Structures are given as structure tokens and as C-alpha cells.
Amino acid sequence: MLFKSNSNIDEEQIKLVENAQKRVKQRKRLFYHFSIMLFGIITLLILNILFGIKKEISFYNYPWSYWASIFWVLILLAHTYNVYITNRFMGKDWEKEQIKKLVLKQELKISKIKTELEKEARVKAESELFNQKNSKNLITLIAAASENNVIGKDNKLIWYLSDDLKHFKEFTKGHAVIMGRKTFESMPKALPNRTNIVITRKVDYLANDAIVVNSLSQALEKAAEDKQPFIIGGGEIYSLAIKIADRIELTRVHTELEGDAYFPDIDHNIWEEVSREKRLKDEKHDYDFTFIRYNKK
Numbered sequence: 001m002l003f004k005s006n007s008n009i010d011e012e013q014i015k016l017v018e019n020a021q022k023r024v025k026q027r028k029r030l031f032y033h034f035s036i037m038l039f040g041i042i043t044l045l046i047l048n049i050l051f052g053i054k055k056e057i058s059f060y061n062y063p064w065s066y067w068a069s070i071f072w073v074l075i076l077l078a079h080t081y082n083v084y085i086t087n088r089f090m091g092k093d094w095e096k097e098q099i100k101k102l103v104l105k106q107e108l109k110i111s112k113i114k115t116e117l118e119k120e121a122r123v124k125a126e127s128e129l130f131n132q133k134n135s136k137n138l139i140t141l142i143a144a145a146s147e148n149n150v151i152g153k154d155n156k157l158i159w160y161l162s163d164d165l166k167h168f169k170e171f172t173k174g175h176a177v178i179m180g181r182k183t184f185e186s187m188p189k190a191l192p193n194r195t196n197i198v199i200t201r202k203v204d205y206l207a208n209d210a211i212v213v214n215s216l217s218q219a220l221e222k223a224a225e226d227k228q229p230f231i232i233g234g235g236e237i238y239s240l241a242i243k244i245a246d247r248i249e250l251t252r253v254h255t256e257l258e259g260d261a262y263f264p265d266i267d268h269n270i271w272e273e274v275s276r277e278k279r280l281k282d283e284k285h286d287y288d289f290t291f292i293r294y295n296k297k
């Protein structure tokens with residue numbers, strides 16, 4: 001596919017170069033024509049003077065060499081008209097225009113290659129993730145999200161829900177908890193009694209009491225021994241992991257809030273709700289909320 005699109009661009013470039021070569025040849029031919037004509041007319045005139053053909057072969061009292069010269073000049077004019085007027089004039093501006101076109105083609109080619117490479121990298125990362133999916137463990141997303149899918153703002157949680165914290169602790173205790181670098185930094189320290197795994201693109205990132213990895217796929221490898229590794233956020237990591245997760249433990253908070261981190265949409269063609277348990281707002285809970293479990297169909 002990549003090769004095909006590049007070869008299309010190359011073909012266009014070849015056409016441009018061929019066109020430029022053709023134009024150079026046209027101009028050269030015109031110059032040769034002019035030189036030959038000059039030589040021919042001078043020769044005719046000399047012959048005319050030397051052999052006095054004027055008297056013997058004449059047309060309306062003009063020698064044939066005269067008419068032949070005029071005729072030749074007319075042909076040259078027609079040739080010049082054809083090169084410079086009928087075909088586009090090939091001056092400096094034309095050359096600049098051609099160079100500009102070539103540069104544009106090159107830029108297009110580079111940007112297409114870049115897009116293809118990025119796409120290939122994404123496909124590779126996704127296929128690595130799907131290989132992880134074949135593992136036997138139950139990859140679980142655990143999150144609390146408002147009705148409009150907001151999960152946080154300014155790298156902080158935006159509600160206090162005591163039972164949700166307990167719920168989170170109970171589920172994740174003793175398991176691997178996989179999180180993005182921003183979520184890790186939003187916490188005072190690594191979560192105790194859990195294997196903390198932090199995902200970052202930074203190669204030299206250090207995190208106290210946590211394993212640092214550079215992709216979700218690596219994080220899942222580190223958690224391979226855990227029967228139920230938990231993906232605990234935030235928005236970027238949930239979006240990646242929802243494609244390969246087996247279960248979602250969602251706390252739906254019954255309010256709409258503003259924020260800057262979101263839980264991805266749950267596609268009900270893919271996810272089946274298997275349980276729900278509603279809790280009401282009180283002094284330990286800012287809003288009504290519902291614990292919902294989804295299993296992948």
C-alpha cells in the first residue's frame with residue numbers, strides 16, 4: 001500500500017521531468033532550424049549571384065531564391081509560434097513553477113510516508129495489545145465517572161464518595177494496578193499492598209515503589225501472573241485499555257460536571273451490564289451513584 005502510493009507520486013514527478021526535457025528539446029530544434037535556414041538562404045543568394053539564375057528562373061521578375069527564402073522564413077515563424085505561443089512559454093518563471101511543483105510533490109510524499117509510518121506503529125501497538133488479550137487473566141477497568149463521562153479535573157478527583165473508595169480498595173487489594181503517569185502523580189504515593197505499574201513514554205522516569213513501563217502492552221506483561229489486573233486510569237489509559245479489557249467496574253456518579261479527563265463511551269454492542277447497585281447521596285457522599293459491572297459480550 002505504502003509502495004503503491006509512493007510509486008504514484010514518482011510517476012507524476014517523472015512526467016514533470018519528461019515534460020521539462022521535451023521543452024528543452026523543442027527550443028534546441030528551433031535554434032537549429034534558425035541556423036540551417038540562415039545558412040540555406042545565404043547559400044541560395046550566393047548561388048544566385050554566382051550562376052546568375054535570376055534571368056533564367058524567375059517569378060514576377062524575382063529570383064526563385066528570393067521566394068524560397070521568404071517561404072523558409074514563414075516556416076520558421078510558424079515553428080517559433082508553435083514553440084513559444086501554442087506550447088507554454090518556458091522561461092525562468094515556468095522553471096520556477098516546475099521546481100515549486102516538484103517541492104510540493106516531495107512534501108506530500110514525505111507527509112504521506114509519515115502518516116503511513118504512524119499508522120503502522122499504531123497497528124503494531126494494537127496488535128501487541130490484542131496478543132495480550134489472549135492471556136487468561138481478567139483485565140478489568142475500574143473507574144468512577146459522571147453522567148457525561150468526566151473522571152477528573154486539573155489532575156484531581158472531583159468528588160468525595162467514601163463507599164467508592166472502599167469499593168476500589170476491596171477490589172484492587174493484592175492485585176496489579178496499572179495507571180498512566182498523570183494518575184500516579186495525582187496520588188500522594190504508590191498504593192499500598194498492590195503492584196503499582198506506571199505507564200509513561202519517558203525513558204528515564206522514576207517512580208517510588210512502582211514499576212515503570214513504556215506501554216500498556218509492557219504493563220500487562222508485568223502483570224501476567226495476576227489473575228485480575230486492574231486498569232485504574234486515567235482517561236488516556238482507559239481509552240487504550242477498553243479495547244482489550246474483559247470487565248468494567250464502573251461507579252456511575254449521577255451528576256454532570258466539567259472536567260478535563262474522560263472515561264470512554266461504553267459501546268453496548270460490546271459490553272453487557274451484568275449487575276448494578278445504587279447508593280444515595282449523604283454526608284459521606286457528594287452525589288447519588290451506582291456501582292455497575294459490565295462484562296465483554
Ligand SMILES: NC(=O)c1ccc[n+]([C@@H]2O[C@H](COP(=O)([O-])OP(=O)(O)OC[C@H]3O[C@@H](n4cnc5c(N)ncnc54)[C@H](OP(=O)(O)O)[C@@H]3O)[C@@H](O)[C@H]2O)c1
Binds near residue numbers: 154180200214237
Ligand atoms: N474517576 C476515576 O476513576 C479516575 C481514575 C484515575 C484517574 N482519574 C483522573 O484522571 C485524570 C488523569 O487522566 P489523564 O487522561 O489526564 O492521564 P493518565 O491517563 O493518567 O496519564 C496520561 C499519561 O500516560 C502516559 N501514556 C498515555 N498513553 C501512553 C502510551 N500509549 N504509551 C506510553 N505512555 C502513555 C503518558 O505519560 P507521559 O506524559 O509521562 O509520557 C501520558 O501523559 C486525573 O484528573 C485523575 O484524577 C480519575
